[in-house]
Amino acid sequence: MSVLAVPRLYFNGVMSNNPATGNNNDQWPVYDFPHAELNWDYLNEQQSGITPENVRDTFPVWARQLRDYVDERGRKWQQCAGEWNYYGDMGWALHHRDLETRVTGTQLAHGTGPVTDDELVKQKAVIDVVGDPFPGNTFHTPARAIDNNPDAFWCTNFYLKKIQIGTVTAPECFVTGEVQPGTYMTSRWLNLQRNLNTDGMRQLAGVGAAMLQACLPKEELRITQGSSVALQALKDKVDNDSTVRGLMVRCVVYLTHYFNLDGFEDCNKIPDLGNRFTAQYSRLVRLWNDELEAGRVPSQNPTVSKVVGTVGLWHQGEDVTSGPCGRVLYPKKKFFGWAPPPSKHEDPVSGWLGSAMVECHKAADGKRYAVIDLGSTIPETDGDALKAQLSKKRQNDAEHGALELVLSTGGDKLPAIPYGQYAKAAYERTSGIVELLIPDAVTDKMFNDADLSLKAAAMPVGDSGDVLTERATVVETDQRSTYLDGDNVTITLHARTKGAKPTEPTTVRVAQYMPDPYPPGESTGGWHLVTLGRALSDYPPAVTFEGGDATSMEVTLTDGTGSFQINRIDDEQPGCPILVFFPGETKVEDLPEEIGPVPSTEGGLSTASASFCCVRVLPRDKPVPTEFRTAVNACTTDSAREHVAWKFLYDRVLYVYDVVYPVMRYVAGLDLGDKTSVDKNIAQIVELADPELRSTDNSTLYMPSSRELSEGKYQVMKLYQWLVENGWKKLPGQSL
Template sequence: MSLFGYPRINFTGEATINVGTANNDDYSAGAQDNPQHPGEKLPPGQPFNSNPFRLSDSVNVQAVTYGMTDQQFMNWAQTPQPCQNDDGSAATQVPGEWNYFGDMAVSFDTVTVQSVTMAFGQTTTSNPLVGASLSFTSDEGGYTTALICDSNPEDVPASQIFADVMALRKNGTTYFSAQPTKAVTRYINFGRNPQLMPPAVPQPTSAMASATFQHGIPVANFSDPAYAAILSALGLNANSAVLKNAAGFVVRYSMYRCIPKQHSAINYPTTQAFADAIAAMYKSSNPLNPGVAIVSGSIGIWQKGELASLTMGRLMPATNAIPGTKLMIAPITMNLDTSAKIISLDISNSFPQNYNKNNNSTPNWVFGPVYVGFPRGGNNYQDIGEIPLDTNSYINSGGMIDISYKDFTMFYSLIEAGALAVYTRINGALTVLATETQYMIGSDQAIVYAEQNATSTNYRSSGQQLEPCKLRVYSHGSPFTGLLQVKQVEYSSTPNFNQQTGNYKTLNISDGYQVVFNIATPGSKLMLFMVNSTDPVPAYWEINLTAAFYINMRVLPQDDFSAVINSGNISWDFLYNNVLRNYNLLYPAMSKHLPFVQQAWEGAAAYVNSRVSAEYWGSSQYMPRTRDLSATRRALIQAWCKQFLVPPKV
C-alpha cells in the first residue's frame, strides 16, 4: 500500500511558489463565492460601470481591459484603485493583486530528508539518506523545472504541479532523478493556520490553507545501477519482496503556511495600506512577491495498480469540531495491515497549527490528547493508541503515524470491519473528531481539459495523449467490487460571481467508472460525487472542498479562424489581438522569456511552433504555462509561425 508500507523516507523544508495573480479574480468572488457576498465592484460610470472587479475572463481566455490600451492596463493593474465592497463600503485594491509578475515556478529550496522509517517502530535519523535534498532541478543548484497552474484560475480547487525532473540527491550522489507524474490539490484545508486570517478582510486566504500533493516517480527497472544507492540505504535490493510489483517511488507532501515573501495582507490593518505597499513594490527593483510555504511529507514505494496522484485507503472524514473552536480537521486516510495488526494513519494535512507571527514559526497545535480507537457502546470508546500531535513527531514521521492493535485480540473483527474513530478527551469530555466511512473515491484524472464541442469522451490530463477520466472506488481500503449509488452533480464554476448548479442524476457507479462531461460551452466545471445520494444538492459555494469527491474540467473555447488560416496571410495584429494579448497583459512574466513583439516572435517561430504542440503538454516547457490554449488558437499560432519557417533543403 505505497506510503502505508515500509520503508518510508520523511522530509520537510521550505518551498517557493511564484504564482502569477492577475488571473485570480479574487475580488469579484466575494466571501467563499457566496452569492450573499457577491464580491467587490468597480466604480460607477465609464469605463467600469460598476462591473465585478476582475481582470480575466477565463471562460473565453481573454483579458478584461475596459477599453484600455496595453500600457494603460498594465499601469492600472499595478496601481491602487478604488472599489466598492458588497456591503457598499469603500475599499482600495491593486487589480493585479500581490504577485503580478509571478512566473508560476515552484522550487523546493531547503527540503531535506529528516528521517527514514525502516519498519514499525524503527524510525532513524542516522540513515545515509538523512540530509538528502529533494528538488525539481536537473542538477544540484540548478533552476527548478516545476510549475503550478490552475485549470480554474478563478477558484480554489484546481491547482496542478507539472515538472520535468524530481530528484533526491546528497553530496554528489543521486538517489533518483526522473520526471514525476502530475500532482493536484487534495484535501484543501483552510483551517490549517487560522491565525493567518487577514485583519482587513477576514476571509480565508492561501496563507491559512494547506493541501496535499502527490507525485509518482516511475522506475522501469530497479536493477538499474542508478538505484543501487537508494536501495542500499533502504535495506533493499532489486529482488526484495516490496519491489516485486513496484512501479517506482511515490512522493506525497502537505504544502502549508504559504506567506508572500515581501508583503502579505496578514501584516496590514487596512486594504489601503496593503495596496500602497504592493504598488510601491511594483515600482521597486524587486517586484516579485512569491509565496514561501512549508512542505512536509514522505516517499514510499509506489505499487502497480495504485493511483499516482492520491493514496487510496480507508477514509476518516471529520465529524465534529475541535472543542472550543469551529475548526474541523481534514480527512485522515489510513490502512490496516491485518497480518501485522498495524494501523497506519496519514495525518500530514489533517490537524491545525499555531502560527507564531513573532518568530515566523509554525508549530503544531497540541490542543489535547488525541486517540484512535473504537466505540464500546454509548459514549465510551476503547483507546488503541495516542496520535502524537507535537511538531517533532510530525516532522520525523512525515505525518505518517503507525499504531499496533495486536493486543486487542478480542476486537480484531470489529476493528477491521470499519469501526475506527479519532477523538479527543479534554477535561474528561469526549469529542469524536473523525470516524471511518465505508467509501473513498479518487482519480488520477482529477483535473482534465477538453475542447468545446469535441466528440471524444477522453480528455487531456497529464500529457499528449487523451485519456478516459476514470474513478477508483474503494470500500474500507480495498477496491469495491459492487455498485455504489451516488448523486453526480455537474457545476459551472466560472465566472466566479455567477456559478451555476447544473443537472444532476442518481446513478450506480463501480470501480473504474468513466466520467463524461457536457462540453458544449467553454469554461470551468466541477463534477461532484455525493455518496449519501439522498442528501440535498449543495450550492457551489457550499461544497466542502476539504472532504468532497470531485473532478475539475476546463473546456477551452472553440473559435473559427479557418478563413484566416486558409488565406495563408495571418497578420501579427490578428494573432496578437485574438490570442496573445491575454498572456501579455495577465502574465507579464511570459514576456521576460519571449517579448510579445512581432520581431521577437518571427525570430522564434520554429521554437514557438514546437512548444505550443500537445507533445509538450506534460512538460514545464509547454507554451503557455497556463495550459489554456485551445486547439483552434494553437492552430492559428502554428499557421502564423509557418509563414516564417525556412523550408528544409532538399
C-alpha cells in the same frame, strides 16, 4: 500500503510557488478566464481607458496602479489589480533561495519510530522537483503550478517530470525518478481552516493547506544507495518485491507566507491586515515601477510555504497515483480545543479537522499496527505552527488532548494518541504519521470490517466526540484536472471499499456543479448544483453527461474501475464545471444544492472533503482560423499580408498572454508583442503550444503555461508560421 508501509523516508522544508497573478480576479474581475480574454465589459464599466488598440501599453500600467478595495468584512486597503505576483512564471520548487527541503529521518520497521543516523540525514540530502527538458538539450524547465480555474482555490495542479534526492551540488546522486507518465500532483484535501490564525498574521492562502502525491514507476527509477541503510531497504523492495510498483511521494504544504522579497520585513509585521496589505502593495508597486524605469527585470514575488512529507513504496492495486484512495476518515463534527502554551491566545478554539488515512500493517515480529496519516488533519493555531490541543482545558502537558481511533466492531481499545504525538515537534518529525499497536483481541477481521472514527476527548458533555468518520467507499480519479478542447472527454474512476477493491459492482452518481458566483466573478467560494429552474439560468452547465442530462448520471464500476464520458454543450460555451462523485445509490433529489469551503451540516461535504474533478471547457474558436485566412488572402501584396497577419495574431491571440502573463517578455526573452521576436521563434512557439503536450503529456513545456489556448487560436498560430516560412505568400486551400 502506500507511504504508510515501511521502509520510508521523512522530509521537511519549504515549497516556493511563483504563480502569475494577473488572472486571479480576487478583487476585480478583469479576466474573462472561460474565454481566455480580458473582461472588456468590466474594463469599460471601470472607464479604464484600456482598448484593444492600446492594451499593450495601457493594461500593464493599469494593473500596477493602487486602488481602494473593501472586503466582505468591511476591511479596507489598497492594492493593484495585477495582485502580488504579476510577473510570476508559474514555477514551483522544494527550495527558496538558501532554504532547502531535506531528508530529516528514516524508518525501517513498524513500531520503531524515525531515526536520524542514516547516511541521507548525515549528508543533508535534499529532495526537489524538475520539469521536462527543453527539446534537444538536457536543461529542465521548472515544475509548473497551474490553476485549472484561475478564479478558484480548489484545483491547483503541480506539473513535474521528475523527483530527485541528492546533495546541493549533486541533486540526483541518491534517487531520481520520473512520475507516472501523464500524471501530475494536485491539491487534495485543501483545508482553508488549517491555520486558525489566532494571531491574525496569516494572509490569503496562509490559513490553508493541501496534500500532494506522486508515484515514480520502477522502470524510470534509479536508486543509488551508497551507505544509506534506508535507501538500500527501499531498493531491495523495488528490485525484488513483485507487489511494489515503485516509489510514492506524499507531502503536505501549509503555513504559506507572502511578500518574501528583501525589504518587506517591516511591512509584514504590521498587525492590522488592511494597513499591512496597503504597505506591502505600496512597496511592491514602487519596486516594480523603479525597476521598469531603470530597464531592469521586474521582481518576482513567490510565496514560501512549509512542507513535510514522506517517501515510501507504491504498491500494486494503488491505481490512483495523485492521492489517497483507501480507508479515509472525513470531517463529521467541529473540534474544540486550545492554542497551547506558549501561545498568547488563551480563549478556546474551534473548527473542522482535515481528513486522515488509516492502514493496518504487520511488523516482522508479527505485531500489528494501525498506521494513521494525520499529515492533513490537525490545524495549527498561529504563525509559530503550534498544533491545536484537543483537550478540555488548556494545559502545557503532552499527555492531554488525546485522540482515539475507534472501531465500530468493538474489542479492546487501541492506545490513545496524546497531544505529544500530534504536536508540532512530532508532526515535523514523522510528517504526521502515527502508529498504534493493535491489541491481540482485535482480530484482522474486526479491524477490516469496522467502521473507523477518530474521537476527540474535548467535546461537549454527551457528545460522541467523533470528529472524523470513515466513508465505506471512496471514489477518486487521477484526472483531477481535465481540459476539454474537443467534443468530449472520458473520465476514469477508481473505487475502494474499506481500503480494498470492491467485490461487487459499485454505483457512483456523478453530479455537475458550477462555481458560485458564476464566472467571471470575484473569487468564487463554493459550488452550486446544476438543476432545473434558477440554477439553469444563474448557473448554466458547461457539459452534459451521456444521454444528454446536465445534472448527473449513474456510473457502474466493475472490479473497482469504471469510466464515463462528458460532452461539450456548444462550441462557444466554455466553463469550469466541477464533477462530484457520490458513491452508493444516491438519488438526484438527495444531492446537496450547494457545497462550500466547510461543511454546512454535521458530516456534510465541503470542497475539502468531496471527491471530484475539475473540467476546463475551453472555447473552440472554430471561426477564428477561417477569419484569419480570409483577412490575409484578401490582401494583394506580401507586405500587406504580413501586416494584416501580425495584427490579427496579436489582437486575437497573443495580446492576452502578453499583458496578463507578462513574464515572457522579461524573463524568457520572448516578447509576444514584438513581431521580430515572435517571427524568429514561431516554430518553437507552435511546437510548445501543441495540445498534446497539455492534454496527454501534462508537460511543463506547454505554452502558454496557463494551459488555456483554444484549438482555433492554435490553428491561427500554425497558419502564421506557414506565412513566416513561405515569405508571406497567399495561404493555400483550406488546410496546410
